[in-house]
Amino acid sequence: MAAKVTKTNDDAIAQRRQVGAAMRSYRKEAGMDREVTAAVIGLAGPTLTRKESGDVQFSRAQIEKLAEAYGVPDNEVAMLIELAREGRARTRSRSGEFPMFVPLKDRAFLELEQRDAIEIMTVTLLVIPVYFQTEAYMRTLWKRNGELTSEQRINELVRLRKTRQRVVTKPAAPKIRAVVHEAALRLPVGGPEVMREQLSALARACELPNVEIQVQATEAGAFPGIETTFTLLRFGDGAAKDVAQVAGYDEPFYRDREPGTQVYRDAWDRRRVAALDLQESKDRILEAAADFGLSRA
Known part of the structure; x- marks a missing residue:
């Protein structure tokens, strides 16, 4: 009882x-x-x-x-x-x-992300995690999403995403841990110039003290949770209070209580273990950037 x-x-x-x-x-x-x-x-x-x-x-x-x-x-x-x-x-x-x-x-999730979360764990497949996207990269994503998104709407979405990105470097920033598939590093979103800028920014983010970025290597083949992308917010009062935002086709859905959130904690652990370590991941990011013409010198 x-x-x-x-x-x-x-x-x-x-x-x-x-x-x-x-x-x-x-x-x-x-x-x-x-x-x-x-x-x-x-x-x-x-x-x-x-x-x-x-x-x-x-x-x-x-x-x-x-x-x-x-x-x-x-x-x-x-x-x-x-x-x-x-x-x-x-x-x-x-x-x-x-x-x-x-x-x-969405509003509640974004406010919790900015103000209350002590750890943010995110998993992506074909795109760079939202916390590290450059403006040119994100604009290309919305312009080429097949939905004929208006320029006004894209400007609104850019402002919103930049607001979200403040969490990365704010005072007392949460731990931000990302697992991104190598496919996102290789997909030429916006062409070589956009990708060089994006991958360079991602490599710099690897140096931040509160950021951990791991790459899921293509050569590893299939991996746990291969079809799932999500973001999990964790707070200071135990795992039972976690909130998960899970990507959907048109809009995300949310899990805010156990056992629903436990699935994503487990998925995170499996993905993290299967990915490259932090240094190998940064090297893979720089390797992809070099393939788009960025010097590694």
Whole structure:
């Protein structure tokens, strides 16, 4: 019975954390400071901070009142309330960073990534991990994705991705660990000039103290989780609170409780062990860059 209670509480914390992260993101986007916002719902600033951190849950009335102050669309308010309701059920048993076109679950994930994660683990197959992509590389990906994405939309996506990349070098940055398949190093996205710049940037990222990049070598053939790409956020309060973002065809889906997240922890371990070590990986990145015409001297 005790194990069930602990599991239930873990699920509730995961849900509260996502609601709080989304609410914090909306507040920042609205340009409202903590004290002003807390006064809207009759709280002290530290209490609002605890709610935005997921330590204390938001009530439905508080969500509705703050959402009105922030200008949150009705459909996203409904999703917030549903997410908060799920958290309550389980318990009983910088300004403008993430724009309004980002769906609720994505918004919560991005806020947690920027503010709360102590470790980020990501696996990619055919593309360079988002944390290390150059602007020219990412623009090529969106222009050539077959969806006829408008220039305005691409500009929005570039700004958003650059915001995400701040996590790599921010003060007290989390550990960022990536496993990328060698195919991503060899695929000529944007042509030789774009790839030289991209691979050079990736090699420099290998030198950052909080970054570990491993390459899955082509000659190794098949490997564990060959069809899966994902990003796993880890926090300071145990594996049961992890959040996984898993790549889908049109949009990602999320796993925010065990045993769903355990699958990705296991997948990460298998991929890491099967990949080249850190120095071999950097050498392979520089080798690929040289093949696109970058001198290794």
